[in-house]
Amino acid sequence: MSRTAVPAMHREVRLAAHVDGELTQRHFTLAEVPVPRPAAGQVLVRTRLMAVTAAMRTRMTGAELPMRAFVPGQALWGSAVGEIVAAPSGGFTPGELVHHPYGWREFAVAEESVVERIDPDALPTPAAHLSQGATAWGALNRAAEVRPGDTVFVTGAAGGVGSLAGQIARRLGAGRVVGSTSSERKAVRLRAELGYDDTVVRGAGPIEPQLRRAAPDGIDVLVDTVAGEQLTAALAVARPDARFALVGALSTQLSGNGSVAAPVELDAALLITRRVTVRGFGLYAHPDLAQEWTREFGRGLRDGSLVFPHSLLRGIEQAPRALCELTQGHHTGSVLVEL
The missing domain is CATH 3.90.180.10 (Medium-chain alcohol dehydrogenases, catalytic domain)
Incomplete structure (x- = not known):
């Protein structure tokens, strides 16, 4: 019954x-x-x-x-x-x-x-x-393969994926973690609680100069939930052999114009000369990741290393x-x- x-x-x-x-x-x-x-x-x-x-x-x-x-x-x-x-x-x-x-x-x-x-x-x-941590875990651990000392840039860092991606990047040994968000109020929390060393604020000026300030030596890894200008800026500051994991296109999804396309102009010369890997990532293609993330998440929540x-x-x-x-x-x- x-x-x-x-x-x-x-x-x-x-x-x-x-x-x-x-x-x-x-x-x-x-x-x-x-x-x-x-x-x-x-x-x-x-x-x-x-x-x-x-x-x-x-x-x-x-x-x-x-x-x-x-x-x-x-x-x-x-x-x-x-x-x-x-x-x-x-x-x-x-x-x-x-x-x-x-x-x-x-x-x-x-x-x-x-x-x-x-x-x-x-x-x-x-x-x-x-x-949405399984997506962040898979993008960082499998698609982008974060290495100790990497500088990681996460777009949409205050969202469901991004708010865990900064913590996960730190957990995987990243040396510096930078996140983008829509307000300084959110940026303060990202830096204080969620693993981010510095932030880029959409609407506070062009993204690329902000990112160059936050990551003066360039970036090794991108987890992109936004696309648009932020993806272009990430490529401009990418280091040789950088790995980009694309998991969303919020700039289009939340634009309100009814479009679902996410056109972005990328400099092919930079992709080639810097040997940048760009990889789309979807959780649906990795059915084993949910259990893997649950084990990792459970350990982190219980010992206080993840929130x-x-x-x-x-x-x-x-x-x-x-x-x-x-x-x-x-x-x-x-x-x-x-x-």
Whole structure:
């Protein structure tokens, strides 16, 4: 028998209309619908926590995308932690905590194959299972292969990936870590708490001169979540044999113009003469990384060598506000909603 009483109705957040311009709470509706019933091979999950990410803004535009997009009138989805309520096939036990991809609703039916058990002892809190640290860990440890003494530049350093990337770079032996962010308020926290030696502030002048000041000897590694001017500046100050890991394009995702393309002009002569490696990195291509990161993250959280910066809003009705505030740059670290 389930440990959670199942109501007849539950709430889900739907996309009201495609976004063309600034994302506002008018782009969402909160609907009350019947709780779905699982069939054989499926489970019913009650969502406890869900994450909102910048990629969700991209899926709302109506543009042609290389990934599945949100549809007006239908519920959104995203990474979430939940509790098994019913499992007709017996593959899961009611009460188990799991990771599932159907956030933005209080209850969800999912195929057993897409639900992953959560070891309650692996991390100190369930919220930590929604960190974006696995992307930062993979980009630094595998794609860019940080070496002792490297100078590392992380763009979007106050975001879900960047707020852990600075700490991870330091953990891997980086000699100097520089991060970019959107305000001096965030920059202060990056330097004080999150492993960054210096910062570049978008809007405080051209990026390249700021980066040359912060990394006077050049950079060996780039973890880029932003693209645009910051990627161009990173190449301009790259040292020989620099390694670039590209994991996002926030300059486009949050631009509000409906575009999903991220055109950047790079100097081919610099790429060649400095032997710069540029590599795209996506967590989906490395299914083993999640468990590897969980072990590393758990050790770091318990011994105090890592922290998990995040904002937590409570109630599914706060999810639209959470995503709007994320796109407006109000938060540092991951943005989570507790249902």
